[in-house]
Amino acid sequence: MNGLRIRVRGQVQGVGFRPFVWQLARRMGVTGEVLNDAEGVLIFAAGADLDGFVAALSDEAPPLSRVDAVECASCEVGVADAFVIAASGGPGAETRVTPDAATCADCADEIRGDGRRRGYAFTNCTNCGPRFTILTGLPYDRAQTTMAPFAMCPDCRAEYEDPADRRFHAQPVACPACGPRVWFERDAGEGQGDAVALAAAAILGGEIVAVKGLGGFHLCCDATNGAAMAALRTRKRRPGKPFALMAPLALVRQYAMVSAAEEALLCDPAAPVVLLEKSGAALPDAVAPGQGTLGWMLPYTPLHHLLLDAMARPLVMTSGNLSGEPQVIGNHEAREKLGAFADAFVMHDRDIARRLDDGVERIGPAGPMTLRRARGRVPGTLPLPPGFPDRQVVAYGGQMKAAICLVKNGQALLGHHLGELDEALTWEAFLQADADYAALFDHAPDAVATDLHPDFRATRHGVERAEAEGLRHVSVQHHHAHMAACMAENAWPLDGGPVVGIVLDGTGLGSDGTVWGGEVLLGGYRSVERRAWLRPAPLVGGDLAAREPWRNALVRLDQAGLSDWADALFADKPLVLARQAAASGLNTPASSSVGRLFDAVAACLGVCPDVQTYEGEAAMRLEALPPYAGLVRFASRGHEIDPAPFFAELRESLSLGASAAYGAALFHNSLAAAFAREARRLVETGEAAAVALSGGCFQNARLLAETLRCLEGVPVLVHRATPANDGGLAFGQAMVALAQMESD
Incomplete structure (x- = not known):
């Protein structure tokens, strides 16, 4: 026919x-x-x-x-x-592998019903359940997943083979008669009785239980029990970093404001952790000290649903790992590494093929924002903008918030969050992910893209691979990569005209050999020029400056002629030695970092001036303070944006009784106005067609909102599906490499 x-x-x-x-x-x-x-x-x-x-x-x-x-x-x-x-047409890796998906409504009803899957922790169907976390090879079928050891019973086989059934060819299909099982374990011994009931009793009793999920173990405790959370913080040596929470939607609403957009994000099959403003009933401050938002996720596996049904209260669900290490995924590994944290375990016998952290997202002033791209989003791909060549590229990102990007067939696969590559086990996970993605997607790159910094582990790895395989190597300046990632996510064409990028972050090696972090760049994918930047200040103590905010405050106040204020604020610090180091240039590289400027302002306001217990703590605490109106115009000295006038006004305001919240608001507003003014000028003079906002500082919804307000009437590109932080860096590197290859 x-x-x-x-x-x-x-x-x-x-x-x-x-x-x-x-x-x-x-x-x-x-x-x-x-x-x-x-x-x-x-x-x-x-x-x-x-x-x-x-x-x-x-x-x-x-x-x-x-x-x-x-x-x-x-x-x-x-x-x-x-x-x-018809039968499948053989193996291949051109099609996409589906991300893991949260339990659908039908399966959630089924585990609470009277059928054969009542209370079964591995219930799933075609519309939900594990995918990428159980995949061992392509094509995606049961034999190439960690479900291979579990032979289907006749009932499951009948569902699997019926095209009219919602379990038709659902590879992880299982039931209590043939599938994985879950058990409760304490002191290396299996508990007698229902695992969920035993776990709920332990958690209600104030204990910490390690629970095996889709992409790894969580450490779980009662989020209404301050003593349990304090114990978890002590054991994990995590004094201040916020914990993620899990609860059904109705319970989330008792503790947080949930807009329609936030509800949609919570209920997305990816089931990310969503940052929500506190409202209603209060949880102990130990959940997220000093924060105005809490990170909530809905239960996304049947086991989570069953546990929350038994608890009827919100649970802490934080990654099960040693500080700085990747999340634990194996049963033996969990006993070995989490035994010092957990009083008991909820184990199961379905292996996890690859570790995936929970994603973290929020609804920002311009819509959804991805802060950590992970479980549920990976390995989803992004289409390339118009004009890019059909070439294969691998990009290796930076040293922090590491992620790998593969480009093939007009699509970019930005991989999952791996962590900080200084940690040996994270580095092993990076190497495993590199080999894993290449094998799963039959990837054979023509070029390798890396950060400009020669000492990043990811850079050295990329250079070595390019040399070993005779591939082209493309070095991409850190902030250019940030800008390119934002442009590409917004489908800005390869030849779409120049864009001005406002790129604000911690630090990145500049093309002039100095440390950048507060940049106004002009150009496109192929190249950029630096048109304006934050006035550099020395990073006293090098990496110590990122951990101890007072160091950044000292040098900024000295620059502003306010040394006497610094002497008063930080009288207990070794100021003489710090100033001598700054004057000599010994281990004090000059940097235009806006991240360190946030630290300086926080220290002046008395917000964790001594030490940050986790990355970004000072900035997050500033963002959490109530907003006010008002701003101070930063000075323009040639190409430099000088915050000195702001510090003078801040001192004056505080001396007149202004609150720390007022000072934080003054800073957010003034910073946004200073950089927006430079970018707007380039658009209004015709040198640029749009503004791209990127870098980790634009995870701050307050700074983003104020910058967008200052750029009203100007076309603005922002991150939504990719992180503005270094988690999106590899995507931008790949775009720059492709653009330069197209120009050859």
């Missing part, structure tokens, strides 16, 4: 796309066949309304799918009297 050969590209395998096509064809009287192959889903279709059939492939696609393209060509269709699901 005459018909169509239909190619569907995108996230279309492991999401129930073939049974969806089968049901659609039966409904519309279409005959033919559908199959998976190396490029996605292939359909041969004949019938009266093929136009409607093709349109419905996108319009009615399954919830976990993402259709990027539907390509049609005339052909002969061999099946004339039915529509069938």
Whole structure:
């Protein structure tokens, strides 16, 4: 019969796309066949309304799918009297692997019902459950997952083979008769009785329980029990960093404001941790000291649902790991490494193929913001903007918040958050991820992109690989990569014209060999020029300056002619030695870092002046203070943006009784206005067509909102799906490398 050969590209395998096509064809009287192959889903279709059939492939696609393209060509269709699901067309890695998805409503109802999966912690279907965390190879089928050891019982097999069932070809399908099991463990001995009930009793009794999830273990305790959280902080040596929380939506609403957009993000299949403003009932301050927001996620596995049903209160769910190390994923590893933290364990016997932290997101002033790209989003891909060549590139990111990016077939796969590469086990995880992604996606790069800093471990790895394999190596300046990532996420074309980037972060090696961090850049993917920057100040003690805010305050106050104020504020510090070091240049590199400027202001306001217990603590505490109006114009000295006038006004305001909250507001407003003024000028003079906002400081929703206000009327590009911090760096590096390859 005459018909169509239909190619569907995108996230279309492991999401129930073939049974969806089968049901659609039966409904519309279409005959033919559908199959998976190396490029996605292939359909041969004949019938009266093929136009409607093709349109419905996108319009009615399954919830976990993402259709990027539907390509049609005339052909002969061999099946004339039915529509069938044919065998897959062999292995290949051109199609996308689906991210893990939170338990769907049908499965959540099933574990609370009276059927054979009542209370079963591994219930899933085509519309939910583990994917990437259990995948060991392609194509995605049960034999290539950690479900391979569990042979399906006849009942599960019947569901798996029925195209009309929501478990048709759901690879992790299981039930209590044939699937993984969960148990409660204390002192290396298995507890007798229901694992969930035993765990709930332990947590209600104030104990800390390590719970095995999708991408690793969590350390769990009662979020209403201040003593339990204090014990967890002591054991984990985590004095101030906020804990993530888990609760059903109705319970979240008792403790937080939840807008419609925030509810949608919470209920997304990715189930990220979402930052929500505190409201209503109060939890102990130990959850997130000094913060105005709390990080909430909904239960995303049946085990989480069952545990929360038994608890009826919010739970702390923080990553199960030693400080600085990757999250624990194996049972033996958990006993060995988490035994000092946890009083008991909830274990199961389905292996985790790869560790994935929980993602962290928020609704910002311009919509969704990704702070940590992880479980539920990876390995989802991003389409490349128009004009880029079809070449394969691998980019290795930076030293902190490491993530890898692979580009292939017009798509960029930005990998999961790995952590800080100074830590030996994180470095091992980085190497494993590099090999893992390359094998899973059959990736053979033409070029390797790295940060400009030669001593970053990721840079050395990339250079060594390029040399060993004879690949092109592209060095990308840190802030150029940030800017390029923001442009690319917003589909800015390769030849879309110059953009001005405001890139504000901690530190990154500049093209002039100095340390940058507060930049106004002009250009595009191929190259940029530095047009303005924050006045540099010495980082007294090098890396110590990032941990001890008083050091940054001292040098900024000295620059502003306010040394007497510094003497009064920090009389207990070794000021003479610090000033001598700054004057000599010994281990005090000059830096334009806005991150360190945040630290300086926090120290002047008495906000953790001595030491930060986690990265960004001072800035996060400033962001949490109540807002006020008012700003001070920073001085412009040639290309330099000088904050000295702000510090003079800050001192005056505080002497007249102004609060720390007023000082924090004055800073946010003044900083935004200073950089926005430089960027607006470049757009209004015609040198740039838009402004891109990037760098870790733009995770601060307050700074972002004020900058957007100052840029009203100007086209502005912001991060949404990729992190503004170094977690998005590899994506930008890959874009710069591709652009330079296209120019050759």
